[in-house]
Amino acid sequence: METQPTDLWPFDPDRPEPPVSPGAVDWAGVEVAEPDLARAVRARFEVTKHHVLATLRADGAPRVSGTEVIFHGGVLALGSMLGAVKALDLLRDGRFALHSNPGDGSMEGGDAKVSGRAVELGGTLAAAIEAELPEGVPEPFHLFRLDVTQVVLSEVDHERECMVIRSWWPGRGLVTVER
Numbered sequence: 447m448e449t450q451p452t453d454l455w456p457f458d459p460d461r462p463e464p465p466v467s468p469g470a471v472d473w474a475g476v477e478v479a480e481p482d483l484a485r486a487v488r489a490r491f492e493v494t495k496h497h498v499l500a501t502l503r504a505d506g507a508p509r510v511s512g513t514e515v516i517f518h519g520g521v522l523a524l525g526s527m528l529g530a531v532k533a534l535d536l537l538r539d540g541r542f543a544l545h546s547n548p549g550d551g552s553m554e555g556g557d558a559k560v561s562g563r564a565v566e567l568g569g570t571l572a573a574a575i576e577a578e579l580p581e582g583v584p585e586p587f588h589l590f591r592l593d594v595t596q597v598v599l600s601e602v603d604h605e606r607e608c609m610v611i612r613s614w615w616p617g618r619g620l621v622t623v624e625r
Contacts, residue, residue: 499511524589542562
């Protein structure tokens with residue numbers, strides 16, 4: 447059964463926010479658990495505007511789409527045009543992977559990835575995020591909070607001539623691998 451576009455827009459400030467997905471944390475949880483990693487990953491997502499989002503189609507095949515992300519008050523979020531295929535994918539199955547734009551290709555600052563479950567927002571948080579969006583954003587739209595189950599930052603250590611991969615999961619913690 448195909449999910450229909452939401453009727454949450456404009457956002458109802460009286461609608462309660464959905465709880466964070468089981469086994470996940472909001473972005474504030476990442477910042478508390480691993481502040482240095484959270485800061486570096488956020489910097490990678492803020493240095494450029496466009497990133498790559500992977501979702502699951504109805505048949506289970508992957509779909510990649512361009513997207514922008516928003517950091518607001520301890521929440522990582524993304525928007526989508528109402529009824530866009532990536533939004534319909536996320537409404538049907540919230541699992542996602544998000545890859546930062548590599549920028550100029552130098553890998554300066556690392557290569558950041560976040561995965562987890564997307565949850566559509568309404569209520570006061572959605573209204574607050576909407577108020578901060580630049581003018582000209584097409585309306586109506588979907589707004590999703592990205593509940594985090596993994597954060598990865600891969601960086602080249604030029605001095606030691608190796609790759610350093612830092613991966614973090616809620617409840618498991620940080621694992622660093624060098625290759």
